[in-house]
Amino acid sequence: MPFTPYTSQTILPSANGVVDQQHASIQQQQPAPPTSFFTRRPAASSPIGSPPDANQSLPPSPPSRFNTLLPSTSNVAPTSFTIDAVEAWDTNLYLGTSDGCVLHFILEEQSKPGEVPYASRLENKINLGFGRKSIERILVIPQVSKAVVLCDSTLSFYWLPAFAPIPVSSIPHIKGVSCFAHNVAEEGRIGEDGTIELCVVKRRVLQIYKVGELVQIKKEMPLPDGAITLARHGRNLCLADYNHYKLINLLMPNPTPLIPTPQVTISSPTMLGAGSQTVPKPVLTVIRPDEFLVVSGSIFTDSHGSPIRGTLQWASYPKALCVEFPYIAALLRNGTIEIHNILDQRRLQVITFPQSFEARGMSFGHGIKVWMESMAERLRRRPYAHINDDEELESELRRQVSKFSTVPARILIHGRDSVAAQIVTPLVVQVDNLLDDKRLEEALDMADQARNTMSTENNVYQSELDYIYQKAGLLLLQETVFEDAFTLLSKGNIDPRMVIHLFSDLAASSRVNESPYVLLFDGVYGLLERTGRIEDMVAKTMERNYSPHLEEDHQRSSPTMELRRVLLRNAREALEKYLTIERGKRRMLIGKGDTVCKAIDTALLKLFVTNDQDDAIHRLLERPNDCSLEDCVNTLIRSKKYYALSLLYQSKHMYEKVLETLTKIYMGELPDTRFTNGLEHIKRLLLQDISLEHLPMDALMQYAWWVTEQNAVDGVEIFVRSPRAKEMDSSEILEKLEQYGDEAVRSYLDYLVTTRKSKEPKHHTRLALTYVRSVSQTLQDTSKDTLHQLVDQYKQTVNPSNVTENEMTFVGYLGVHQQSNLVRRRLLLIRLLQRSALYDPATLLDAIEKAGPLDIEKVIVYGRMKKHEDALRILIHDLGDFVGAETYCVTKGQSTGTVPAIVMQESVTPARTSSLSKKQVVKKKQLEEDEIPLPALPEENDERRSLFSMLLQTYLSIKDSQLMLIRTMHLLTTQGYYLDILEVLDLIPDDWPIQMLQDFLIRSLRRSLDDHRNSQIVVSLSRGENVMANSQVIDLYKEIGPIYVDLQSECYKCHQYLGDSIVVREHRHGHLLHLTCAKAAGLVKADD
Template identity: 25%
Template sequence: MEENLSIFSSARFFEKRPTGKGKDRSTIECAEWFCSNLYVGLKDGTVQHLSVSSSSSGERPERVREVGRRQMGRGGVVSQLKAVPVLNHLLVLWDGSVTTLNMFSLEPVPGLKKIQNVSVFYVSQPAAHSQPVFVSLFTASTKRRALSIHKVYVDRWESVGHVALPQDPVALAVYETCLCVATTDRYILHDFFAQSALDLFPHNHAKQNIIVSESGKGEFLLNAPGNLGMFVMKDGVSKRPPVQLPDGVLDAAVYFPYVLALQSQTLYIYSMLDQRLKQTISMQSAKALLATTESVLVVAEREIHWLSQTPLQDQIQGLLRCERADEALTLLDGVQALLPEDSYKNLHRSVICTSGWINFYSKAFLDAKELFIKSGLDPRDIISVYPAMTVISSDFKSQRPAVSNAKDLWRLSRDDWPTFQQYLSFLSHFLRETRGTVQSQICPQDVDTALLKLYLEQGEDENLEQLVSSPNDCVLHVCLPELERHKRFFTLGLLYQSQSQHFNAIQTWVRIVDGLCVDSRPGVFPHIVNTLCQLKQKSIIMKFIDWVLQRDQKVGVLIFTKRDSDDQSTFAPEEVLTFLGNYQAALTLYLEYLVHEMHSKQEKHHTLLATTYITHILQTAQRTPDSDENTEMREKLQQLLWHSSIYNTDTVQAKIKSSALHVEKAILLGRAGQHRAALQILVNQEKDQEAAESYCRRTSAGQGQEFTQQLFLCLLQVYLESNQSVTAVVDLLNNNAMTFNLVSVLQVLPTSWSLQLVRHFLCESLRGTVHERRMRGLEKNLAKVESLRHKHAWMEATQEKVKLDRSRVCHSCRRQLMGPEFLRRPTGEVVHTHCYTADKNL
């Protein structure tokens, strides 16, 4: 059995002393209570009226004074009393009859005669707003199987009905129009208004006492077979589990949320919420219970006890002290309607929190986490129980309840490290789940600092970097030593960065790259560059830009070229060009960025890019003339010279004048219109016939046929003037037969050449000329056909026959159409011929 709780405290406040030496017949049989008035019915037929004075706290009676008494007769037992305050009546069941007395004088009420042959009665609540005021009285007859219904007024009563029963009634209770009756072998529900009855279940009157008691609005408590205290609603449905009562129960009463079951020597108190026994109280010769609005009275043979219920808040706190959190929560939820809202919330939070701590120390971590979150536990309370997890807030006061299964986590960390790891994992999950919620807003620094320590301790690198890479409230002076101790210098830089200390962050990463700090994190240098790309503080960038460029110019230039489009104003192009003057590779990449990506229209940028290419090519040529790097750079230079029209031609020419960059010289001459000179350089100095032909094709692209023929004819003349081999000249002619003008070629070819040499060229050229002429003729004829088709369609539309009647009018001039001089428009409208012509001219 569980520990006996102090739910009710018992105090004897009335005692009936023996009357003499012989057999005492003045023992107590029943009692009634109303507003400090106690009525006692004795075995010898006496009714006592007692006035009860309460203590200063008003919780229990302190002094009892007899106000009056009435002897009902020489014999007979007073078996039932009921006060009717609205009428000032006291109904007394004595010697099988119901008698009405005045509540205060105990004098019989005139006009209210006795109701004979009554074994038990029940008085309902007064009828609301009825005039005159009355109450309903239900009486069970001892001589017939029926219940009688009376209306009791101040000065009279009326019999208003009878309810027939299958057996003799033994006990009853009433709610509105529903009668709950115990007969000699069963319980019955009977609605006397609807005239409907419902058998509930049988009982054994010989082996157990019959109990019919109200337990709430429309609910009755019955002593069912097997000593089950059944709760039955007026419709026959049970909405709560039964209570297992002890054997030999004499009486039972409900004082929410408890059921009190009385034996002769013991009072048992059960919870209606979880059906468990909560308390037992010893009694002597007890026989009945009387539940009032203030308390419960226990009636014994010679005394009456007053049971005072402990305040509900104290009961809940008592359960918590006993660590019966589940019971406390059940009780709290069951009596929520009886408590002020603030009290309920505070108690609920306390119960949930205590249950969470019990589960926490029992290693039921999932339940503990849910309970801590539900109770709104201050995260500092859980942080403070862990070793090395100091609470930062100076105003923190722990509200942690004391529980018997509490563990010393400091000792656990030394003696049982695997178990302590489980507790660390719980703290990590709890703080991570509550981080950013209202629950942790009171102490964000404590939460984030504790999480950082936990991630370090448990090696959760991904969570650690996610924490310090996003906005956080970690306390630097606490976290820095921890990160340094674990040699997490890269993470230290991220922490600096998250708190806007960008210089310290980059300086820390620079020390890693320079080998001054040991950190296994890869990719630190690219991370520095990426950070500088996103940084807007120009002064900080300038402090590190030299260090970056000295390590890698190609990567370092990204600081200027990969900035956000809305952040380009941080560095002006001219400023960057000046700064990169000592870093040729970076300068070249930045100029390419300006020209190709930013589409700069400044002559300076294009010219500087070209001269930078040339400088690099010339310097590289001295070391490795045929290197891939040099070839790639020349291709870039040639593409720039071909496509850009903004650079200064004279400046670039002066730069390459004394160099062997013949292709580039030819491009520049071609830009100046000196195509013959350009071709001479390619043929005579570069000695690259393929480059010469490519020059002609590229220069003549988009130009007219005449320009193309003139340019290739010029190349042919250069070949002939430079004494190129006959084979080279013939190949030029054969490969470009369609491009040359046949007549012009024949004019420049040497007369000594045989027809056989140029036979292939002549055939291809003539074939091309004929093909071109035929194609032009075909195109001309197709155009004629298209024109004829349109004319035919127009004629079809305008010369359609139209049948006219006398009412047909011209759609244009609105006059009547007469004679043949009319036609139909393509739109279907019929008009005069002259109207149609005039419309077309308009």
């Protein structure tokens, strides 16, 4: 099939018929209905250009955007004019006639179903006023909204689009014109001054006019030989006079002659009878910038007159030329149009017209859109499912086909009474013909070339390509070339539901009957109906290729039956790849309930299940998906893929179903080997931040206790780390956890105390008791001598006499030097005892004493019980922890040393959300701050002084005099601030020399003197403030004056008698109020 770049389409069968019909209507004084100069689709046998009569239909072109049904004109008077010029712009068509008139048609869109989308009506008939002179040419200049008409050697100007004459007073006619031309380079553009240029040739002069609001001459050049025709591009002109073709550069003075002007012999009547004569008939056109074509030897020439390219050959001498690069169309004198490729000069197509059309001329203009029935037949779409009375959808489909089936036509051919458009043959028509001829490779090559060059925003081209690829894909399906077929269907953007519907076992999941409806091109719809399902295609292929060898007994294995199974397996594999690609195209819609995504995901799951692809199933279900719940649940249950079933439930946020399924798998009720590490999986699920809507608290607690029954540690972790842990009933949890042992209870209590900051004393006491029991059990496994050994090792490690190096407390020693299980548990207990102030110290002391010689723990409890003397005695005499004793006094008995970070357990945090991790950091910082003693307030110093006084007395009771002296002097030096000088002098031995106490005494006396002077300053400042306050009060009394309260005085607010109560006077208006009323009104602060 040869390449045909153009298609000819009749757009006006009979101009005279329209005019005569309107004339008849006017005579009958009836309003003329809108008529069209287009017909509905004619019979296929009608020749193009045939004049309408009673026995012959209109030309064999499909309905154009102009045509509606015209009545028969067999009874109308004979043709009174011929068409001599034609031009079009937007929805306007202008015809110049032989009787000096312009017929103006307007296109109108039709909205009624069943009508051609576009029809036309005769808007106006303009008589130019030059008598019955033929109109030679019409030029439309939309840049300046004007039209130019050459008639009777005169140029006249008109307004667009109505074609109303411009008064001669505004723009005078230009007379004596032989020919004129516009600048092709200015098409679609306008000059900076808002004008375009027009070249006009008179008898011996060339004039250049600027056309804008007015018409002004810009330049004039002598042209001694005149011109018959001319064309212009930029500054270069190509013209022909009676003797030669010539090139003129507007910047150069002299023209460049080319070749002689061809002379054509024509017949003409004379006084002596018929005769003939030769007349010049030059034909030329612009090819592209700086290139022209002149017809004689069909020479392509550049702006310098040098020949370029090869020459063109025509069957007869052309009447007119039009260029749509790279094609050139020539209207020949034999009534045909030949299309050549400019690049290689090959003839591509010959367009013929019936002799009755009488092709007279051809024009290239701004173009008009033409309705092509061949496009409509291919691009019209319909819903696959039957839909009742969906007018909105039908209206939308009509609009689409109207949009896609109107194509632009810039070349118009006019006959004696008709107009045709030369339309670039749409891609879909060319390629579809190749597909019908089974030339798939050529068709796809052409489609791919167009696809690589087309604009992605051109919806018409995209629809054409979609149709081509869909049809080609279905043709390959018929040949069972599945992978290539599905690739083409994907490129053609066919609805994936339709592809799924081709497989019998998946058809029920295709959702082809659900909204949005599957829309198919008419041609594709018919092909699908003929093709049937995949199984039918395979069966037809087998019958076509192997029918002599098909076995009658289908139960018996044979090569042909094996081939059938292979083909069906290949089809399913190709479908899987296709659906994966289509799913990727819709990645932004996945998980949002899109109907197409539902069909794709459901079909993919079924394919994976059929092929036993567990990994693929899990990948699909672990991410957002649109699998149909009911359909996929049944599929997974039948295939006993219960773990995948739980993933499906989870993707649908059906967490109760998920947990029910997983627990049954774990317990063996629903066996599935793919479910590994099951309890950990269930625990992680329960630790997710799931809303109450998807997982109620009752269900969460039910499965949390189920996990606890399987493993108490995992269960407690759920109670502790769940994002909803604070919503749980802690008392109920503690009560139930008792049956699972102390470790479970202790873990949950630690969470309540450490993380939740519980203020309930019973939680703190109970947690401490669990730690004591834990230490006691560890001691039973070892020996109580271990505790004495720890004390002895500590005493050997530290040197109390070296006050500069000895900074280690007994608690610090436990953490740094010992990491046994016993030490860890003791440190946990010590940490709780030091931090918490809510436990019952008496209960703890009793438990500690029963557990064993836990001296440091007993010291902390003594501190809570204010038994400071007993605590200091243990620290000094039993443990030898002098640093711990001083820390005890500084912290008012709350701490004997910082618990090392080694055993500092981070606060338990919820399992999810980024904001919670931030809260974890805040809690950790708060935990660290709790261990750092805050600066003492003045009222706390008395307690510290009492404690350091006790510590001093304890130091003085040390039997080792040397150690006693060193520790006492160290205490006086470092903590002398808290010791009273008189008390110290009274306690120390009389035999101590005064020089030993010199530093202490000097600092104490200096501090006392500073305190005395500071107090004097404060007293003086206070007196000054009192004087100033008294002065202000006196001034205020003078300003306000006396306040009188008698028996009739009432409170402004409560209207009760003021009596002898305290009275407040409102400052602005002087109202009197009770003090309580003034506080209620906000006039006096409540705490004043």
